[in-house]
Amino acid sequence: MERNQQLRRQLASMRQSLFDQGHLDEQFILLEELQDDANPNFVEEVVTLHYRDSARLITTIERALEKSPLDFNKLDGYMHQFKGSSTSIGAKKVKAESTQFREYCEAGNGEGCLKTFQLLKRDYATLRRKLEAYFQVLLCMG
Amino acid sequence: MSTASSSVTVSDQFPAGLRVLVVDDDPTCLRILEKMLGTCLYEVTKCNRAEIALDMLRTNKNGYDIVISDVHMPDMDGFKLLEQVGLEMDLPVIMMSADDSKQVVMKGVTHGACDYLIKPVRIEALKNIWQHVVRKRKNEWKDLEQSGSVEEGDRQPKPSEEADYSSSANEGNWRTSKRRKDEEEEIEERDDTSTLKKPRVVWSVELHQQFVSAVNQLGIDKAVPKKILELMNVPGLTRENVASHLQKYRLYLRRLSGVSPHQGNSFISSHSQEPPYGSLSSLSGLDFQTLAATGQIPAQSLATLQAAGLARSAAKPGLPMPLVDQRNIFSFDNQKLRFGEGQPQHMSSGKQMNLLHGIPTTMDSKQLVNLHHSAQSLGSLNMQASAHGNPSGQSSPLLMQMAQPQSRGQILTETSGGQVPRLPTSVGHPILSNGAAGAMLAINGIGENSRGTGYNSVSQTSSVLNFPLNHSAELPGNSFPLGSTPGISAGMSTLTTKGGFQEEINSDIKGSGGFMPSYDIFNDLQQHKPHNWELQNVGFAFDASQHSNSLQASVDVTPSVLVNQGYSSSQRNVQNSNVSAMGKPIFSVGEGSEHGIALNVGQHLNSLLVDNSTRVKSERVTDTSCQPTLLPQHFGQEDLMSAILKQQQDGLGPAENDFEFDGYSLDNIPV
Numbered sequence: 001m002e003r004n005q006q007l008r009r010q011l012a013s014m015r016q017s018l019f020d021q022g023h024l025d026e027q028f029i030l031l032e033e034l035q036d037d038a039n040p041n042f043v044e045e046v047v048t049l050h051y052r053d054s055a056r057l058i059t060t061i062e063r064a065l066e067k068s069p070l071d072f073n074k075l076d077g078y079m080h081q082f083k084g085s086s087t088s089i090g091a092k093k094v095k096a097e098s099t100q101f102r103e104y105c106e107a108g109n110g111e112g113c114l115k116t117f118q119l120l121k122r123d124y125a126t127l128r129r130k131l132e133a134y135f136q137v138l139l140c141m142g
Numbered sequence: 143m144s145t146a147s148s149s150v151t152v153s154d155q156f157p158a159g160l161r162v163l164v165v166d167d168d169p170t171c172l173r174i175l176e177k178m179l180g181t182c183l184y185e186v187t188k189c190n191r192a193e194i195a196l197d198m199l200r201t202n203k204n205g206y207d208i209v210i211s212d213v214h215m216p217d218m219d220g221f222k223l224l225e226q227v228g229l230e231m232d233l234p235v236i237m238m239s240a241d242d243s244k245q246v247v248m249k250g251v252t253h254g255a256c257d258y259l260i261k262p263v264r265i266e267a268l269k270n271i272w273q274h275v276v277r278k279r280k281n282e283w284k285d286l287e288q289s290g291s292v293e294e295g296d297r298q299p300k301p302s303e304e305a306d307y308s309s310s311a312n313e314g315n316w317r318t319s320k321r322r323k324d325e326e327e328e329i330e331e332r333d334d335t336s337t338l339k340k341p342r343v344v345w346s347v348e349l350h351q352q353f354v355s356a357v358n359q360l361g362i363d364k365a366v367p368k369k370i371l372e373l374m375n376v377p378g379l380t381r382e383n384v385a386s387h388l389q390k391y392r393l394y395l396r397r398l399s400g401v402s403p404h405q406g407n408s409f410i411s412s413h414s415q416e417p418p419y420g421s422l423s424s425l426s427g428l429d430f431q432t433l434a435a436t437g438q439i440p441a442q443s444l445a446t447l448q449a450a451g452l453a454r455s456a457a458k459p460g461l462p463m464p465l466v467d468q469r470n471i472f473s474f475d476n477q478k479l480r481f482g483e484g485q486p487q488h489m490s491s492g493k494q495m496n497l498l499h500g501i502p503t504t505m506d507s508k509q510l511v512n513l514h515h516s517a518q519s520l521g522s523l524n525m526q527a528s529a530h531g532n533p534s535g536q537s538s539p540l541l542m543q544m545a546q547p548q549s550r551g552q553i554l555t556e557t558s559g560g561q562v563p564r565l566p567t568s569v570g571h572p573i574l575s576n577g578a579a580g581a582m583l584a585i586n587g588i589g590e591n592s593r594g595t596g597y598n599s600v601s602q603t604s605s606v607l608n609f610p611l612n613h614s615a616e617l618p619g620n621s622f623p624l625g626s627t628p629g630i631s632a633g634m635s636t637l638t639t640k641g642g643f644q645e646e647i648n649s650d651i652k653g654s655g656g657f658m659p660s661y662d663i664f665n666d667l668q669q670h671k672p673h674n675w676e677l678q679n680v681g682f683a684f685d686a687s688q689h690s691n692s693l694q695a696s697v698d699v700t701p702s703v704l705v706n707q708g709y710s711s712s713q714r715n716v717q718n719s720n721v722s723a724m725g726k727p728i729f730s731v732g733e734g735s736e737h738g739i740a741l742n743v744g745q746h747l748n749s750l751l752v753d754n755s756t757r758v759k760s761e762r763v764t765d766t767s768c769q770p771t772l773l774p775q776h777f778g779q780e781d782l783m784s785a786i787l788k789q790q791q792d793g794l795g796p797a798e799n800d801f802e803f804d805g806y807s808l809d810n811i812p813v
Contacts, residue, residue, distance in 0.1 A: 030265070034177050034181060045173065046170055049170045083240055084171060085168050087240055088171050090262075
């Protein structure tokens with residue numbers, strides 16, 4: 001009981017910090033709202049789907065960024081997909097960086113793309129880690 | 143997913159059960175959408191590949207009501223999918239993307255998307271997507287009406303001769319009246335129907351193929367209607383038919399090659415835009431007018447019809463629900479428009495058939511009639527019918543409405559939504575002007591209702607419907623047994639239902655390359671079993687009883703007949719589509735072939751009517767005249783109309799072929 005309360009508190013604080021730090025936006029809340037008895041792990045399910053798909057895209061973009069010259073069209077296309085997926089789970093920071101990356105693509109700014117991509121990767125990893133921890137606690141709560 | 147089809151019980155829960163196909167290569171989005179749509183109580187099928195989605199749509203033609211697709215997909219561009227769906231299945235398609243730039247959204251519009259959602263999609267946005275289904279059907283209905291009813295009732299009553307289709311004078315009047323209506327309702331398109339008021343020619347696949355080969359033979363530059371006509375060597379086809387068809391074809395080709403004609407939609411769209419068939423638009427306008435004049439069609443029926451039209455979901459742009467009481471469309475409780483098909487049977491259950499799958503349409507027989515009318519270019523008949531002064535005048539306004547929108551030639555296959563030709567709006571026009579008030583009502587009802595929905599069960603206006611069908615059919619004017627309307631009402635409902643089916647038909651239509659879709663539809667329609675028709679009749683009869691609008695009884699019956707024809711399930715839709723798409727009354731083409739339906743239908747209808755006169759017995763409708771023969775499947779609406787007309791004729795009098803309208807003072811129909 002007490003442990004449960006503790007967990008709940010922990011969970012709440014983890015969740016809150018994700019929002020406070022700008023990692024997540026209200027889209028995440030909408031996902032939580034969609035969760036119901038019929039789909040009790042809906043949010044986790046969606047987040048998992050997202051990470052599976054987005055990891056693949058990250059790799060693809062990385063490889064594309066190694067090419068020379070850069071194919072901005074392709075890069076933009078990949079990033080568009082990535083952005084769409086990130087938006088769906090409410091990944092706020094990552095979404096902003098995706099937009100930035102696309103703008104650089106449009107401008108043909110390879111440097112800008114590379115730089116932005118590094119930031120994006122970092123924030124993407126952070127969010128992923130935090131969400132995984134969050135769901136772990138959620139699971140513990142049963 | 144939903145295979146529902148048969149249950150017609152959707153209406154009460156509509157929009158719950160709406161069958162949505164969602165296509166997105168992003169698994170995250172797909173899952174979220176699936177969940178959201180499920181929360182909206184829709185039946186969701188998800189798909190991550192456009193090609194697979196197309197296969198699913200093709201194999202399960204009437205299995206879906208609406209498609210939601212992402213724009214950027216690896217295997218196929220979302221817009222291309224949009225076009226294909228519009229052409230082949232004529233379902234409403236919603237595009238979505240994280241990209242909200244104006245160009246992309248515009249592209250969605252030009253390709254015929256009925257909506258564009260920006261990702262992340264909110265559930266609130268999804269809650270209302272059913273409106274697109276309803277709207278499309280309504281438009282289809284309208285188209286059908288318009289195309290079907292070449293003559294509006296208020297025009298001078300056309301003598302029975304079938305041949306007398308092209309009465310420019312009539313058309314002129316009709317056009318005017320229709321125009322008014324159209325303007326009121328802002329029905330977009332089709333103006334040219336008025337010029338040609340000939341019986342609608344149904345451009346079946348074969349016919350179209352003949353046309354295309356003739357054009358190719360001559361060379362697209364040298365292809366002039368006269369030469370094409372000679373090459374085609376189709377008896378009964380006029381130069382004008384070919385000319386208007388050629389015009390559409392050209393637009394279509396232009397669109398294919400990247401230049402969009404005014405609409406940028408598929409060929410069909412172009413068609414619908416300006417109803418080449420003349421009848422479409424004119425019909426709708428007229429029909430409604432006449433119908434309105436007769437005042438018979440209860441607003442409800444009109445609404446139903448509209449709903450029916452909606453069911454068709456013809457991508458008719460701008461087909462606003464005609465005057466018809468739009469609210470009727472939503473009064474689905476009585477009629478359940480089934481989103482899918484299989485309604486006909488229901489009709490017999492005495493309830494208005496909800497043609498629209500899942501969309502409850504309160505089409506009463508009138509609507510059906512209207513639908514029919516539009517579908518068929520009954521020619522003067524239609525007009526007459528409506529002209530014949532419906533006593534009630536109330537429905538007139540409804541009728542008016544109906545007439546207009548429908549004539550979209552688009553019905554068939556518009557890119558975006560490919561509206562399958564819905565029953566020509568002619569349904570609206572009161573063909574039977576004869577004292578068959580019921581008939582008028584039916585027509586009115588149909589006209590009104592059908593306008594929007596296309597197949598609302600027009601219970602009352604069944605009579606109206608008949609008219610168009612017969613165009614020449616002379617609906618036995620006087621003796622139109624209105625009393626039996628009950629049956630008609632039933633029929634009307636069927637009509638509405640048909641509207642619903644239209645959608646389905648669309649799916650059947652696989653445009654060969656896009657252009658054909660509309661034609662295919664017709665073919666499909668033709669192939670549809672007639673029995674649908676019968677079923678509808680039955681239902682029709684029931685509805686009629688429900689409506690028992692006084693006169694309508696007899697009239698009502700017919701509509702069902704008509705409806706059945708057109709709508710009974712996808713097949714019917716096909717029919718409808720034919721009707722509407724072509725905008726031309728089936729009669730014209732059919733003349734020779736089964737399409738003679740108009741006449742037949744009329745007769746049939748009459749017989750139905752007759753039966754109805756005693757009471758609306760749906761059964762009678764079916765067994766009697768409703769035979770499928772009346773309405774070749776492809777006619778869909780036209781069939782209905784003819785059936786109705788026939789019935790009326792029978793009801794009215796006797797002879798089955800005694801379609802002379804003398805009894806009907808169609809011209810008197812106040813528009």
